[in-house]
Amino acid sequence: MTPIVLVTGAAGRLGTYLHDRPPPGWTPRWTDLAAAEGIAAADVTDLEAMTGACRGATAVVHLAGIPTDADWPDLLHVNVTGTRTVLEAAHRQGVRRVVLAGSNHAVGFSPRGSGDLVEDPAPRPDSAYGFTKAAVEALGRWYADRGLEVVTLRIGSCRDRPNSTRMLGTWLSPADFSRLIGAALDGPVDGAALVWGVSANTRRWWSPDAGARLGYRPRDDAESHAASVDPGTAGPGDDRVGGRLPPAQASQPGRTRPVS
Template identity: 55%
Template sequence: MGDTVVVVTGAAGRIGTYLRRVDGGLPARGWELVLVDTADPGEAHAAIDIGDDGALDALTDAMAGAVAVVHLAAIPHEDTWDALRRTNIDGTYRVLEAARRAGVRRAVLASSCHAVGFYPTGSVAPTDRPVRPDTLYGVSKAALEALGSLYADRHGLEVVSLRIGSCVDRPLSAFDLGIWLSPGDAVRLVDAALRGPVSGPTVVYGISANTRGWWDLTGARALGYAPQDDAEQFAGDVTEYTGPSLLGGDMAAS
């Protein structure tokens, strides 16, 4: 392996698939991917369940010689505390600890707007405010950011946590017009997070260049992120949003 090798956990998921395939994905940008997932992404992969107590050694082996890890593997919705702790919290610890043991330089972690879901919408949201999770899922993402901070400060790992909005093919509701991250911009964002200058634990928002966006992209742009898409092109096709005026949207009210 070499200095272009990146391990991707959760490689069979939606964002993992975007990173592998949309516009050539990360490989078209010079990265060689090592895929990790319990599901089959249709390519060679390591079938590792990051929630298993014995996964640490397997993860460490998978990361041997890699320069970075993109950690996407997670339960992506509200669930029981035991399930979220097992995969989203304990699993993140194992990924970061494996990265430390394997000598990986950088970790890009998929966080979420739900780590700050109880802040109101309507104004640009900076990343330097305390977390305000809206669900147990949001708590698990706040814990992910905290673990990333620990491994950056204590162990010198370069950690970038991405507070990703709605990363889907197209926005579905009027709420999504503010927080959409297009598949193409997801590739651009992760590529920037892998390459950009990092000093200490870094948290940035991840959305496209949306006309109605209310998240501050200063941190992401400082990494070299240059979004090219805008959810506004779908404004005439989305459904009405009647949920709370909170960053977590409907999940903040459930």
């Protein structure tokens, strides 16, 4: 019998990518806020629900979250409390490993220097959303020190194809996302690991080292889509990890804007 991996956020973009290419050697248990075909309902902010969902699982891939800059209380509730709840449930159920969907926006204000950006620049969020993802990294470290193996992925721009010049460096293809999850589930981890989630892009500038240690071997390159990317999308923010700054009002109540 193959080991069980609980997947949260299964109905979302990344959950759907993973569903299309599930990790070999694992039996996924798909969950999201609402039930759908093949997906069970489990709110990641509900400790009882998550403890039940983790029963018998060997690993968790935690993808559920708000992937945009949004209202502060909502971001804290879903991204921070939700991640803490998932980790606590996994810890209580003796789950061995948890993979967390972090984001480049946790260090979004880090500037581009010469050569690759180091593996683990200190938290430097560029938005309320980025702050919650820095908190996700810290939560992962905390629970790793309590005995879990935790892999946090600083995901770049995961979508079908890159659609801006920035994404020619930050793109993570759906197939490489699946490879990354496979490595995060099976690769060697001593406590906590922090890994950039990016494809083998010619214009990549984030360190591949932690991913390589985990056994992540990306195969796709955004350059193959470069001809279809509008050069007008280039901007000064491309020299920061998180790209262009969000508008000042983005984190005010009632406002959202997509980030990736």
